Amino acid sequence: MARVVVVSGGGTGIGYAVAEAFAGEGEQVVLTGRRAEVLDRAAERLRAAHPGAPAPVALAADLSDPAGAGLVAAGIGERWERVDVLVNSAGGNAALGAPAGRTDGLAGAAWHWQENFRANTLTAVLLTEALKERLAAPGGRVLLIGSIAAYRGSGSGSYGAAKAALHPYAYDLSAELGPRGITVNVIAPGYVADTGFFRGALSPEREKTLVEQADTRRAGRPSDVAETARWLASPGAGHLTAQIIQVNGGAEHGR
Numbered sequence: 239m240a241r242v243v244v245v246s247g248g249g250t251g252i253g254y255a256v257a258e259a260f261a262g263e264g265e266q267v268v269l270t271g272r273r274a275e276v277l278d279r280a281a282e283r284l285r286a287a288h289p290g291a292p293a294p295v296a297l298a299a300d301l302s303d304p305a306g307a308g309l310v311a312a313g314i315g316e317r318w319e320r321v322d323v324l325v326n327s328a329g330g331n332a333a334l335g336a337p338a339g340r341t342d343g344l345a346g347a348a349w350h351w352q353e354n355f356r357a358n359t360l361t362a363v364l365l366t367e368a369l370k371e372r373l374a375a376p377g378g379r380v381l382l383i384g385s386i387a388a389y390r391g392s393g394s395g396s397y398g399a400a401k402a403a404l405h406p407y408a409y410d411l412s413a414e415l416g417p418r419g420i421t422v423n424v425i426a427p428g429y430v431a432d433t434g435f436f437r438g439a440l441s442p443e444r445e446k447t448l449v450e451q452a453d454t455r456r457a458g459r460p461s462d463v464a465e466t467a468r469w470l471a472s473p474g475a476g477h478l479t480a481q482i483i484q485v486n487g488g489a490e491h492g493r
């Protein structure tokens with residue numbers, strides 16, 4: 239029977255690549271994010287590329303809002319009794335694309351810290367809390383997409399801090415769910431190209447620097463993260479939990 243794999247941020251970038259990896263294995267993929275039209279297009283693309291898998295389902299909601307996370311959980315509950323794999327990829331750096339004036343003064347600092355907390359911490363925590371009682375036991379998997387920024391900062395501090403908050407959440411959740419045979423891990427990517435993350439604002443010079451920071455001398459690909467997620471969700475990874483897996487070509491140590 240196909241596993242039910244829920245991917246937040248599944249309409250674009252890393253989340254889409256994760257959804258594609260699981261659809262390619264014939265799993266039932268559920269995509270969630272805020273923009274319904276983006277999700278519908280992604281679901282259609284996956285359906286066309288993987289006709290052997292159950293048709294992907296798209297559920298749009300703002301996951302930083304308890305009502306939005308609850309709506310997605312209800313939509314899933316109407317269709318399936320259990321969730322096998324939950325991949326929390328929704329997020330982004332609020333500093334990229336911030337409205338003019340939002341960076342100024344104390345009000346600007348408050349905006350950045352709150353927005354990054356909402357986008358990166360709350361989206362993951364609320365969807366996970368909404369679904370955790372339905373996780374397959376044993377065998378369920380929770381993955382949280384963190385970031386290299388949790389280790390080395392992100393300019394203003396707030397994005398990296400919001401991602402770092404996922405580490406203790408993963409530890410505590412692993413302790414809570416481990417006895418039920420469910421694992422919880424964070425995947426922390428370094429620079430990954432070809433996603434919506436930089437909103438077209440990454441300069442060639444900055445990209446060159448990011449690539450040179452990696453021992454592999456290349457940008458990360460969404461598929462690098464997706465393949466890691468696929469393996470962590472496999473039966474063979476059943477004793478690996480409460481870990482932060484860095485997928486960055488060695489960039490973290492060589493800052």
Ligand SMILES: NC(=O)c1ccc[n+]([C@@H]2O[C@H](COP(=O)([O-])OP(=O)(O)OC[C@H]3O[C@@H](n4cnc5c(N)ncnc54)[C@H](OP(=O)(O)O)[C@@H]3O)[C@@H](O)[C@H]2O)c1
Nearest residue numbers: 247250251252271272273301328329330429430433434435
């Ligand atoms: N690309 C990188 O270099 C990199 C490096 C390290 C970590 N990451 C992390 O990897 C994850 C995926 O990012 P990406 O690079 O694939 O960028 P992306 O293409 O912009 O993906 C982010 C996704 O999150 C969704 N999202 C954002 N806020 C949301 C909310 N409040 N509720 C529901 N969905 C929300 C977005 O969809 P909507 O806008 O439609 O909601 C979008 O599909 C993020 O958590 C990011 O922080 C990325």
